[in-house]
Amino acid sequence: MAFSTKSGGGARAEINVTPMIDILMVLLIIFMVISPSKQVGLPALVPQPPDAASKPPDPSQFIVLTVDAKRDVYLNTELVPLVNLEKRLLAAFGEASHGTLFVKGDKGLDFQIIAQVMDIARGAGVQKIALTSDEIAK
Numbered sequence: 001m002a003f004s005t006k007s008g009g010g011a012r013a014e015i016n017v018t019p020m021i022d023i024l025m026v027l028l029i030i031f032m033v034i035s036p037s038k039q040v041g042l043p044a045l046v047p048q049p050p051d052a053a054s055k056p057p058d059p060s061q062f063i064v065l066t067v068d069a070k071r072d073v074y075l076n077t078e079l080v081p082l083v084n085l086e087k088r089l090l091a092a093f094g095e096a097s098h099g100t101l102f103v104k105g106d107k108g109l110d111f112q113i114i115a116q117v118m119d120i121a122r123g124a125g126v127q128k129i130a131l132t133s134d135e136i137a138k
Contacts, residue, residue, distance in 0.1 A: 045128075062102060063092055064132075065121070069106040071113055085117070089124035100128040 050056070066074040073080050080088050093099055101121050105114045118129050 063099065064102045064104060065117060067103070067105045067109060067113055067117060069108055071109070073117065082116075082120075085120050086124045089121055089126060093124070093126060099126070100130055101126045102130050102132050104132040 064076055068074070073082055073085060075085070075088050075092060078088075089101070093101075103114060103117060103121075105111075114131075121129055
């Protein structure tokens, strides 16, 4: 509150905003400290445009894991029981586990079986797993 010496005679009230600004600054610092600074999520690779000098990869070397509506698992075109899938993936990828495994599932299938297949592939050492959106030809 400030006093005026003018001839008006009475005390004039003025709001001092300095303490309010101090409180806002403290609240701002507190919210900045408690807010999460790093987002945690799954790593995703964004497709890059191909180089002009590079040729496209040979599609016969792709490994496609297909799960149909009856939950049968096919490695390319070979029917593989789910219990033998890890051994077959180890044999298919060998020591070159840096290849990409394409997983294709039936449209009406629960994602739980796809996640289980992806987990088995990770256990077999497959580093890159790609999900395809193609529907299975019936």
